Amino acid sequence: MGTSAVQIAKSFGAEVTAVCSARNLATARSIGLSTIGSQKMGLMRIASPNQKDWVTVKELVEAGKIAPVSDRSYPLADAAEAMR
Numbered sequence: 530m531g532t533s534a535v536q537i538a539k540s541f542g543a544e545v546t547a548v549c550s551a552r553n554l555a556t557a558r559s560i561g562l563s564t565i566g567s568q569k570m571g572l573m574r575i576a577s578p579n580q581k582d583w584v585t586v587k588e589l590v591e592a593g594k595i596a597p598v599s600d601r602s603y604p605l606a607d608a609a610e611a612m613r
Contacts, residue, residue, distance in 0.1 A: 532598040535560050537586065540594040556598060 603611040
């Protein structure tokens with residue numbers, strides 16, 4: 530969800546700053562993070578999206594402004610391992 534939030538914010542012209550581990554620096558840069566810090570403490574914001582918000586997200590996906598980001602995939606038989 531974090532990568533989607535960054536892409537949504539960037540599509541509205543926001544300058545996005547985030548923290549991540551060294552392992553995720555390339556991914557963070559690839560989705561357009563403006564400033565990246567080391568992972569020490571994170572902030573979390575909880576939103577309550579409404580129908581208008583979901584329509585906006587749908588339009589951003591259709592316009593190619595939001596793309597899924599995954600660093601690996603698992604076969605269904607390994608679903609438990611994927612959750613670790």
